[in-house]
Amino acid sequence: MKIDLTDTTSSKINKALVQGRRAIGTPAVGMVLTLVIVTDEENAYDALKAANEASREHPSRTLVVIKRVSRSPRDRAKARLDAEVRVGTAAGTGETVILRLYGEVINHAQSVVLPLLLPDAPVVVWWAANAPLDPANDPLGALAQRRVTDTYAAEHPVQELSARAEAYTPGDTDLSWTRITPWRSMLAAALDQVECEVTSVEVEGEEFNPSVELLGMWLADRLGVPVKRSVSAGPGLTGVKMETNCGPIKLGRSDGSLASLSIEGQPDRAVALKRRDTAELIAEELRRLDPDDTYASALKFGVDRLGEHGGAQKNAEKEKPEVEADKPAAAKKPASSSAAKKAASK
Numbered sequence: 001m002k003i004d005l006t007d008t009t010s011s012k013i014n015k016a017l018v019q020g021r022r023a024i025g026t027p028a029v030g031m032v033l034t035l036v037i038v039t040d041e042e043n044a045y046d047a048l049k050a051a052n053e054a055s056r057e058h059p060s061r062t063l064v065v066i067k068r069v070s071r072s073p074r075d076r077a078k079a080r081l082d083a084e085v086r087v088g089t090a091a092g093t094g095e096t097v098i099l100r101l102y103g104e105v106i107n108h109a110q111s112v113v114l115p116l117l118l119p120d121a122p123v124v125v126w127w128a129a130n131a132p133l134d135p136a137n138d139p140l141g142a143l144a145q146r147r148v149t150d151t152y153a154a155e156h157p158v159q160e161l162s163a164r165a166e167a168y169t170p171g172d173t174d175l176s177w178t179r180i181t182p183w184r185s186m187l188a189a190a191l192d193q194v195e196c197e198v199t200s201v202e203v204e205g206e207e208f209n210p211s212v213e214l215l216g217m218w219l220a221d222r223l224g225v226p227v228k229r230s231v232s233a234g235p236g237l238t239g240v241k242m243e244t245n246c247g248p249i250k251l252g253r254s255d256g257s258l259a260s261l262s263i264e265g266q267p268d269r270a271v272a273l274k275r276r277d278t279a280e281l282i283a284e285e286l287r288r289l290d291p292d293d294t295y296a297s298a299l300k301f302g303v304d305r306l307g308e309h310g311g312a313q314k315n316a317e318k319e320k321p322e323v324e325a326d327k328p329a330a331a332k333k334p335a336s337s338s339a340a341k342k343a344a345s346k
Helices: 010-023 041-054 073-077 103-116 157-166 181-192 210-223 278-287 293-301 311-319 321-326 337-343
Strands: 002-005 033-039 060-067 080-087 095-102 123-127 146-149 172-174 198-206 227-232 237-244 249-253 258-263 269-272
Touching: 002 010, 010 080, 010 095, 010 103, 033 041, 033 103, 041 060, 041 095, 041 278, 060 103, 080 103, 095 103, 123 278, 146 278, 157 210, 157 293, 172 293, 181 210, 181 237, 181 249, 181 258, 198 210, 210 227, 210 237, 210 293
Parallel strands: 033 060, 033 123, 060 095, 123 146, 146 172, 198 227
Antiparallel strands: 002 080, 080 095, 198 237, 237 249, 249 258, 258 269
């Protein structure tokens, strides 16, 4: 069921939601969170489609905020709010409200969204396009417990990672980080099968892909070894090679779906490592709404430090020299597989 409202208010939208639920025979609200999508007209369809698919796992009220740029000065001075309310099969397993903001109301989107939030339920804001550099201080971001951006959609993706690190606030996350969850799990599982000392890592992927950089930063941060960044034709991440004192460990994926895992002394094996669509990424992010400390640590490691010798281990020695000096010799050991095992889960 769809209800179109022109030049409306948040109060009328709430009434339309109640009317729609009664019309389809489901007056009770069974949603677990509010998902606010900030996008433009170009990306609205794909973002809403992904949210509807993710709602099968996380029934939610989805608010799509589209800021429309008026053509003339007269139109820009006039505030207007149009809305499209969707309930039932047209909105997945939850409710959807598409909000189109015109004129001065564009600068006060939070005032439109606030009355439409589900009471006593978490709020997640996802910028499908044009994410702010500091999501936590954005008026809409301030309403949320979880703020989702995507550096891959930025004009300068790799440089954007540095800005994200400077402005990081607990609750921030990035779909570029979510994309590498299967890679992190697979690499940690591979290290779990051997008792070897990792000495260096090489990460290979297409140029200007922030997921490749984040994986390298995670490995450098957790293992404390130099990480080399290599460029390939893609798609996305194509390979990781870890040099150990027991021989190399290689995880390669050339076609975007099936990868090959090679460990010294073991037969090569094929593993499923397909590139996931946006709906799967959003569904994963909605499973946990607490701060992702592993992402924060990897992000703050810094893109410009990839390849440094010692990595995080070197920093730890600088920060706590007296603690390291007091430790017995047996407690000081180089980077090993256990560091990555603990970091694989978010």
